[in-house]
Amino acid sequence: MTDKTNRGVSRVLSKLEASIAAGNYYEAHQMYRTLYFRYNAQKKYDECLDLLYRGSLTLVNKEQYSSGADLALLVIETLEKKGTEIGEDIDLWIQRLGVLIRKITPTTVEREAIINRAVRWSGEVSKNNLGNPQMHKVIAQIMWAENNMEQARHHYLLSRDGLSCGQMLVKLSQSKGYESEIDLFIAQVVLQQLCLKETDTALQTFETYTKYHPKIASSEPPFILPLLNFIFFLLKTIEAGGRLIAFKSLCDLYKPSIERDPSYEKYLQKIGVIFFGVPSTQPTGGLMGGMFGDLFRLFRGLEDEDDNDDDDERNSTNTSRGINRNNANNTSPVELD
The missing domain is CATH 1.25.40.10 (Tetratricopeptide repeat domain)
Known part of the structure; x- marks a missing residue:
């Protein structure tokens, strides 16, 4: 100046x-x-x-x-x-x-x-x-x-701060939610974080919430609430490298829990694209008629192709057996490869 x-x-x-x-x-x-x-x-x-x-x-x-x-x-x-x-x-x-x-x-x-x-x-x-x-x-x-x-x-x-996010959700659930919504509070946030490709944050948020929520108080399954088991094994499947057949099996097994919130459809569609190589599609109807219908048709096609691959067939069979054996009622842990 x-x-x-x-x-x-x-x-x-x-x-x-x-x-x-x-x-x-x-x-x-x-x-x-x-x-x-x-x-x-x-x-x-x-x-x-x-x-x-x-x-x-x-x-x-x-x-x-x-x-x-x-x-x-x-x-x-x-x-x-x-x-x-x-x-x-x-x-x-x-x-x-x-x-x-x-x-x-x-x-x-x-x-x-x-x-x-x-x-x-x-x-x-x-x-x-x-x-x-x-x-x-x-x-x-x-x-x-x-x-x-x-x-x-x-x-x-x-914020990419899973610890603070999880603690906030615990307080939010206790102060604003019903007991029947305990799993919904964490499921939506984790799915949204996965859609943002924040896998580490999503895992930390889930572990913090399940560990410190007094109605859960555990960071490992089996959880009483099926939706928590779904989120846990979804995170584990992504961490293990994202096997398409395992994703299909989880969505199929936990379909009743997933259908509790219509927004999960769009989140899982994007998660399928990001982590499991599912082609991007636009929902055209309800859960089975839209994304899940297209997704499951794709899975069935891939399973047919897997018949020609002994290694893939053996892995997918073990995965399905582990899920069906341990969680026939959507309440027990799932063993994934």
């Missing part, structure tokens, strides 16, 4: 401090915006970010939530202009944005825009279309503290 510009900024900063001290928050807000434009014109992004962050904190601490939120949006706008130059400071600014979001009241109109833009910015600088997992974790913790269960669940799902 030129000396003249520096002197101009210094004068505005002095007036700004006087306005804050006198309680003239509207005037202070306008001066913060003036400085924002001056710093950006000179591409002094670091100075601008520090000024706006401190200004936003000052205003929200004075309960000037709308003005503080406006400066928070300018923080994100400046981060967007700085782009990938943020470098190692990305973690610092994720935490700082978390501080601002936490301090701005949920009823503040601009808050949702701040959250959405923070996620989008974090995704752009970390090259993750769904947003930086750490940004999602910070927001999830805020939503959980505010008892906003729906948003907490959404952001924990994208």
Whole structure:
């Protein structure tokens, strides 16, 4: 900056401090915006970010939530202009944005825009279309503290933190769910995580939930609830390399449990494509008439081909026998190769 510009900024900063001290928050807000434009014109992004962050904190601490939120949006706008130059400071600014979001009241109109833009910015600088997992974790913790269960669940799902996600689901199940829904809470999240190709996170989420939920208290089968056994063996099948015949057998055996939630159809369709080499198809009807009908027809065709391959035939027979022997009523463990 030129000396003249520096002197101009210094004068505005002095007036700004006087306005804050006198309680003239509207005037202070306008001066913060003036400085924002001056710093950006000179591409002094670091100075601008520090000024706006401190200004936003000052205003929200004075309960000037709308003005503080406006400066928070300018923080994100400046981060967007700085782009990938943020470098190692990305973690610092994720935490700082978390501080601002936490301090701005949920009823503040601009808050949702701040959250959405923070996620989008974090995704752009970390090259993750769904947003930086750490940004999602910070927001999830805020939503959980505010008892906003729906948003907490959404952001924990994208946080790649299976431990926290599992613990959250335990509390969510106990506080918001019926006992008959214990297995549904974890099944949907694990299937969604698998659709995101987050196999390690899905496994950690499942193990945490089943271990610490007081109505389950076990991370190993046999589980009393059939759907938990299905998820357990689905994870094991994927971990073992994803045998198509084993996937078919599991879906066939646990069909009554899978049909409890119509959304499982689309999740399992995508999981079949990702992990088991099933061609992508569009559902055309109900569970058996849509994805499962097409899927099972494909399996039967593959089984016919397996008749010409002794090794594959022996493996598939052992798998089917293990499942039918141990879980005829969908409640006992399944032995998979």
